[in-house]
Amino acid sequence: MAAAAALPKSSVFSLRAEQSSSLDLTSDRARSSYRLKRKFVFVVNPRGANGRTGREWRKLLPYVRKHLGQQCNIHESFTSSPSHAVGITREAIREGADAIIAVGGDGTLHEVVNGFFWEGEPISATTTLGLIPVGTGSDFSRTFGWKNDPHMAIKRIAKGLKSRVDIGLLSGSSGEQHYFINVADIHLSAKAGYYSSRYKSFGNFCYVLGALRAFIGHRNCDLKIKVNGGDWEVYENVTALCIGNAKFFGGGMKIVPNACPSSGSFEVVVLQDFRWYDFVLKLYKLYNGSHLSEKRVFSRSVKSIEVAEIGNEGDIYVQSDGEHLGFLPVRCSILPGAIELFI
Numbered sequence: 001m002a003a004a005a006a007l008p009k010s011s012v013f014s015l016r017a018e019q020s021s022s023l024d025l026t027s028d029r030a031r032s033s034y035r036l037k038r039k040f041v042f043v044v045n046p047r048g049a050n051g052r053t054g055r056e057w058r059k060l061l062p063y064v065r066k067h068l069g070q071q072c073n074i075h076e077s078f079t080s081s082p083s084h085a086v087g088i089t090r091e092a093i094r095e096g097a098d099a100i101i102a103v104g105g106d107g108t109l110h111e112v113v114n115g116f117f118w119e120g121e122p123i124s125a126t127t128t129l130g131l132i133p134v135g136t137g138s139d140f141s142r143t144f145g146w147k148n149d150p151h152m153a154i155k156r157i158a159k160g161l162k163s164r165v166d167i168g169l170l171s172g173s174s175g176e177q178h179y180f181i182n183v184a185d186i187h188l189s190a191k192a193g194y195y196s197s198r199y200k201s202f203g204n205f206c207y208v209l210g211a212l213r214a215f216i217g218h219r220n221c222d223l224k225i226k227v228n229g230g231d232w233e234v235y236e237n238v239t240a241l242c243i244g245n246a247k248f249f250g251g252g253m254k255i256v257p258n259a260c261p262s263s264g265s266f267e268v269v270v271l272q273d274f275r276w277y278d279f280v281l282k283l284y285k286l287y288n289g290s291h292l293s294e295k296r297v298f299s300r301s302v303k304s305i306e307v308a309e310i311g312n313e314g315d316i317y318v319q320s321d322g323e324h325l326g327f328l329p330v331r332c333s334i335l336p337g338a339i340e341l342f343i
């Protein structure tokens with residue numbers, strides 16, 4: 001069929017271009033209009049938010065067609081397993097996608113962001129990232145004041161306003177590279193994130209359950225930190241260290257309140273010597289971002305940071321964008337303005 005022949009082939013993922021009755025490519029005019037339109041690929045995690053993402057997307061598609069169908073060809077691609085969104089994104093960018101829209105939570109956004117890169121380099125400087133936040137936490141969107149409202153997100157994408165945002169590059173002891181757009185964090189919060197991902201069926205309550213589980217066996221520990229390639233500094237009794245490209249994590253905690261994704265630097269917040277009752281007494285401060293005034297909380301702006309254990313236990317958790325990455329040591333640097341984002 002002519003319509004199918006006009007579409008690029010896709011081997012890695014099932015790319016379903018819009019072939020609704022409104023898209024009749026049998027005439028020359030329709031065919032040339034199809035070619036002139038930009039190509040937007042929607043990467044949908046049907047399992048996001050405990051399956052809500054998949055259900056919402058089915059209802060949303062007519063709205064997407066209505067608001068974006070005039071200006072772009074809409075392609076939808078469903079993930080079939082964790083990490084699949086990375087491959088989908090890479091292939092779509094290589095095949096000339098003008099925009100990749102992550103439909104899901106921060107985990108899906110994280111995978112799509114990783115798909116923008118290959119062997120340490122962006123695959124394309126011109127593909128735009130978009131987000132339709134339909135996740136459990138959807139923390140990245142909070143920095144921009146966006147609601148977890150997919151209709152508003154679609155209208156925002158249709159307006160076409162864009163801004164370049166910074167991306168964090170993480171590498172571990174074996175040298176493997178990983179990208180993040182929101183917050184990377186270390187120790188108690190990362191352990192809590194690891195466990196909360198098992199309780200996503202409880203909705204936002206998963207973060208409370210994850211934190212309670214993480215406290216079992218937790219000990220504050222001494223870490224050494226190297227900032228901007230300087231000397232190693234020792235931070236004693238660290239409870240958590242958070243490297244913010246954006247402000248929120250854990251389902252709405254404003255943990256890195258001074259972070260800004262277009263500042264060209266990270267904001268690092270270190271919590272030291274926190275006990276379980278500090279979390280009870282100061283939890284509201286972590287949510288509204290006023291914890292920086294506490295005595296055992298430090299904040300600084302950095303372009304790169306290395307973090308390692310002083311002991312050699314090998315059990316200090318690391319996560320980025322809520323996804324478990326492994327354990328210390330870790331090196332992290334900022335890639336200023338690396339991706340263009342629909343805002």
Ligand SMILES: Nc1ncnc2c1ncn2[C@@H]1O[C@H](COP(=O)(O)OP(=O)(O)OP(=O)(O)O)[C@@H](O)[C@H]1O
Pocket residue numbers: 045046047048049050079080081082083084103104105106107108109111134135136137138139200322323
């Ligand atoms: N088809 C799939 N089956 C199972 N898991 C998947 C599939 N596609 C993606 N995933 C995984 O689902 C996880 C969660 O997805 P996502 O972040 O979209 O939703 P969420 O966890 O509910 O939201 P948030 O991260 O904002 O709290 C991701 O880590 C991703 O790797």
